[in-house]
Amino acid sequence: MSGRAGRRGIDERGICILMVDEKLEPSTAKLMLKGSADPLNSAFHLSYNTLLNQIRAEDGDPENLLRNSFFQFQADRSIPDLEEQAKVLEEERDSIVIEEEDSLENYYSLLQQYKDLKKDVRDLVFSPKYCLPFLQPGRLVSIQCTKNDESSSSFSIKDEVTWGVIINFERVKAVSEDDANKKPEDASYTVDVLTRCRVHKDELAKKTIRIFPLKEPGEPAYPASYTKRSSAIGSSRNTLKKVSEVLTRFAKEGMPLLDPEDDMKVQSSSYRKAARRIEALENLFEKHEIAKSPLVEQKLKVLHKKKELTAKIKCIKKTLRSSSVLAFKDELKARKRVLRRLGYITSDDVVELKGKVACEISSADELTLTELMFNGVLKDIKVEEMVSLLSCFVWQEKLQEAQKPRDELELLFTQLQDTARKVAKVQLECKVQIDVENFVNSFRPDVMEAVYAWARGSKFYEIMEMTPVFEGSLIRAIRRLEEVLQQLIEAAKSIGETDLEAKFEDAVNKIKRDIVFAASLYL
Numbered sequence: 001m002s003g004r005a006g007r008r009g010i011d012e013r014g015i016c017i018l019m020v021d022e023k024l025e026p027s028t029a030k031l032m033l034k035g036s037a038d039p040l041n042s043a044f045h046l047s048y049n050t051l052l053n054q055i056r057a058e059d060g061d062p063e064n065l066l067r068n069s070f071f072q073f074q075a076d077r078s079i080p081d082l083e084e085q086a087k088v089l090e091e092e093r094d095s096i097v098i099e100e101e102d103s104l105e106n107y108y109s110l111l112q113q114y115k116d117l118k119k120d121v122r123d124l125v126f127s128p129k130y131c132l133p134f135l136q137p138g139r140l141v142s143i144q145c146t147k148n149d150e151s152s153s154s155f156s157i158k159d160e161v162t163w164g165v166i167i168n169f170e171r172v173k174a175v176s177e178d179d180a181n182k183k184p185e186d187a188s189y190t191v192d193v194l195t196r197c198r199v200h201k202d203e204l205a206k207k208t209i210r211i212f213p214l215k216e217p218g219e220p221a222y223p224a225s226y227t228k229r230s231s232a233i234g235s236s237r238n239t240l241k242k243v244s245e246v247l248t249r250f251a252k253e254g255m256p257l258l259d260p261e262d263d264m265k266v267q268s269s270s271y272r273k274a275a276r277r278i279e280a281l282e283n284l285f286e287k288h289e290i291a292k293s294p295l296v297e298q299k300l301k302v303l304h305k306k307k308e309l310t311a312k313i314k315c316i317k318k319t320l321r322s323s324s325v326l327a328f329k330d331e332l333k334a335r336k337r338v339l340r341r342l343g344y345i346t347s348d349d350v351v352e353l354k355g356k357v358a359c360e361i362s363s364a365d366e367l368t369l370t371e372l373m374f375n376g377v378l379k380d381i382k383v384e385e386m387v388s389l390l391s392c393f394v395w396q397e398k399l400q401e402a403q404k405p406r407d408e409l410e411l412l413f414t415q416l417q418d419t420a421r422k423v424a425k426v427q428l429e430c431k432v433q434i435d436v437e438n439f440v441n442s443f444r445p446d447v448m449e450a451v452y453a454w455a456r457g458s459k460f461y462e463i464m465e466m467t468p469v470f471e472g473s474l475i476r477a478i479r480r481l482e483e484v485l486q487q488l489i490e491a492a493k494s495i496g497e498t499d500l501e502a503k504f505e506d507a508v509n510k511i512k513r514d515i516v517f518a519a520s521l522y523l
Helices: 028-034 048-056 063-065 071-096 101-125 128-134 230-249 268-286 296-322 324-343 353-360 368-376 383-394 406-428 434-441 448-453 458-463 471-494 496-509
Strands: 002-004 014-018 139-145 163-172 189-202 207-211 219-221
Touching: 014 128, 048 063, 048 324, 048 368, 063 324, 071 296, 071 353, 101 128, 101 268, 101 296, 128 406, 189 230, 219 230, 230 458, 296 368, 324 406, 353 368, 353 471, 368 383, 368 406, 368 471, 383 448, 383 471, 383 496, 406 434, 448 458, 448 471, 448 496, 458 471, 471 496
Parallel strands: none
Antiparallel strands: 002 014, 139 163, 163 189, 189 207, 189 219
16 A cells, blocks of 8 residues: 555645555455544653653643643543443453362462473473484374364363374574574474364465364374475375374374483483472372362363453553553652652752753653763764764664674673663662663664764765665664754753764764755655
């Protein structure tokens, strides 16, 4: 879909061109052309820049700003519906009466522990380190059948499994240099297994493959990556027929399985500990009074549904608490604690020198950038290096094959990460919800080299050869970088730092040129 929106005062209507290159159901096409517009939801959040500017203003009132925001309006409007949903769910939950619920609850808890332990053991044993030597083509493997209802949980101790044959396995292609350098036992692999499946196509011709026991009707297929090969179907059927014959031969004594410790040499204390715990739980299940009760699986399903309803109610109540004005007040207090700890405001809410700088920065993370400025990092480096470092604040995309920055730039990026980690830890200590590592990793060095070259006067086609990014993405990043520099000029001016002000102006002059800042590409 492409087109041109109508320009106010110029066009009476906009133009939309829709090219359909695949079969569409009439209802889908109608929804695309005549469906309702996407809902407009507020993404408002309280930034430190907004808070500082409100504190600095004579008549500023952060609480009033939050109270009268569109976000709070939408939150208040949704409260009655959320309360009604919670009430309906509570009534449904309370209507569910289960006999011997306490005992059933205990059995349910043991079952969840059992499943978690089984998964831990399976993940350990199936890791390439241990199973790679045994992935020869022709080996029989036990695999789980697909449940009839994907959304429902199984409450049986025994998993429904079937058998298949390994056809091939290959290492997953590396997407980065780090992946390519991994040892064989640390890499990821795709294993092609031939087994009995049923293939279903939906209205859009999308295939879904379900794994079934060998005795049930179906066709031979590779569940992981289904590719129908008519020439191989006959031999595949014969292969599965031979597998069935092998299973029949071992029906009484059971199929011989590889022992994780004796055969696969899994010498791990965590494995032994989990295996002992699994054995203990299996003994508990045999003796548990609920296990002898009729219709135990049905009862467990009812209990599971009751727990799901309880979880939904908790989620709704959490949303109600977070959308209340009190929640905003708590966030406001937490953010003020951060500003006091870092020296941006006094205990009497008077904006300090750092705070004045942060007041001017709205296009990048104001706290991290202010800390770098006051630590002297921006003052002690060359203009080109400073511009390169500031590119980490405006670049958002994650590249798999980005050029590694040179040593001096990498050292600057390390300083940026250390400063960001310090700022994030202070926020966490002050009860602001933040993931420290995610925050640190949000600063990306992917275009540092390209921006460094641009600041040194390189041509646009030359910097495009240095990075795999799209032209538009890089142009947008450099334009945003210029915006940040303009804000830093105002910040330096507000605190009387004339040297830094001149340095930022010099940086603007170095990057604001040529096609990147052309008014239009249609020249």
